[in-house]
Ligand SMILES: Nc1ncnc2c1ncn2[C@@H]1O[C@H](COP(=O)(O)OP(=O)(O)OP(=O)(O)O)[C@@H](O)[C@H]1O
Ligand SMILES: O=P(O)(O)OC[C@H]1O[C@H](OP(=O)(O)OP(=O)(O)O)[C@H](O)[C@@H]1O
């Protein structure tokens with residue numbers, strides 16, 4: 278297979294769990310395939326034991342849905358699928374049905390770079406049951422990963438307190454697609470650049486890089502290596518100083534920095550990639566300052582994450598730029614976000630929407646039924662609370678009570694006078710037609726910055742962050758409670 282932009286932009290319609298296809302077939306057999314349904318995509322817990330999550334991945338979803346079509350070779354594959362007894366898994370008429378299927382759903386979603394919280398709908402899709410069902414797996418695959426990595430990046434960038442964070446993860450990322458999507462999401466989360474050249478080409482992300490130990494090792498001496506690099510890249514010299522002896526490495530960098538200056542150029546930085554990064558960065562800073570290089574940056578790398586960066590900041594390390602790879606692109610301490618996709622409503626024979634609920638012993642697992650949206654209330658540029666409500670509800674009240682979806686004793690009163698309101702779900706597709714103007718990657722990154730600025734630092738700290746209030750509007754809470762009671766009786770529980 279060729280790894281080209283087409284891999285991500287072409288039809289990936291079979292990228293779904295087989296059970297979506299078995300259900301599709303069974304829906305079709307039972308005459309339910311075209312019944313209208315609404316599904317919500319949401320998660321139940323912020324990743325990394327954090328206080329917020331940064332949404333990413335929508336642009337992939339838009340591409341996926343825009344190209345949602347069973348191609349001839351997809352159909353051939355399904356047609357040839359056999360049961361254990363040798364009979365065809367799917368009837369030919371079903372294959373014809375798939376062939377004629379075109380994406381015709383309505384979709385609303387939060388924009389990429391939106392700060393989101395447990396229980397909020399990140400995406401809502403309305404359309405034929407069969408289409409909504411087939412889309413469950415790819416939508417989750419895309420949102421779960423990119424949202425996870427964007428959130429990890431936002432945390433790392435937050436720890437860096439305004440210093441640039443360079444994403445160096447390609448060599449340790451989860452395969453080719455994981456690497457590309459991670460580089461994209463890391464940029465959305467606030468990284469300044471990626472080392473992944475293909476991500477730069479595909480997504481328009483700035484690329485940057487220094488050099489490796491192998492460059493130094495290929496010469497007889499470190500000094501020779503620095504001089505040769507300076508000749509090749511007089512405007513981009515970031516010297517890796519720790520191959521043999523970090524202090525001597527800084528001395529050599531200063532020597533070449535002086536030569537560069539004589540030729541009218543300035544050394545940009547030094548990179549330290551091992552040892553005690555606080556200790557060596559502080560020595561390097563003193564040496565560089567004393568030699569007349571106060572503007573030369575000190576880049577640090579080596580298994581960094583938000584915790585180590587925070588520690589190095591506390592130690593007053595003289596680091597200005599952070600190269601972060603493995604722990605960012607693999608979301609090292611939490612390898613998956615647990616977003617789910619649940620049926621919220623279905624249209625009955627009379628054309629009325631019937632809200633649907635999945636009952637669980639664990640109240641956190643009871644989904645929120647009905648066709649929902651969410652409003653973010655804020656005051657003077659600071660978010661106060663999010664309210665999930667039923668679409669069509671009268672929203673002119675001066676006061677709301679929002680009720681915690683897991684613990685109904687937790688409630689918050691919101692007086693709306695003087696508050697700003699933002700509807701979180703934006704229309705993306707109507708009847709399968711795209712109505713959303715996708716922002717470019719730089720605008721998405723700015724949206725992340727704007728969104729993150731809405732939230733108090735209490736929600737951003739790494740240890741026991743303050744919980745941001747997200748609640749159900751009273752009527753939605755009532756609907757959910759009544760429905761749970763009804764379904765439990767129905768089950769005889
Ligand atoms: N001052 C510091 N405070 C906290 N963590 C640090 C500090 N300096 C470095 N670290 C981190 O400690 C870890 C050190 O890794 P490790 O024990 O593998 O040593 P190393 O420097 O990589 O060794 P080597 O010289 O073989 O490359 C890295 O994750 C690094 O980011
Ligand atoms: O540490 P990360 O956050 O993943 O950042 C990327 C790392 O990749 C490179 O070295 P590599 O890890 O390949 O070799 P090394 O550990 O021997 O330096 C680089 O020098 C960084 O240390």
Ligand SMILES: O=C(O)c1cccnc1
Pocket residue numbers: 445446472485486487488489578600602
């Ligand atoms: O450019 C760098 O310094 C770099 C790139 C990838 C991995 N480690 C370092």
Ligand SMILES: [Mg+2]
Pocket residue numbers: 579580
């Ligand atoms: Mg390493």
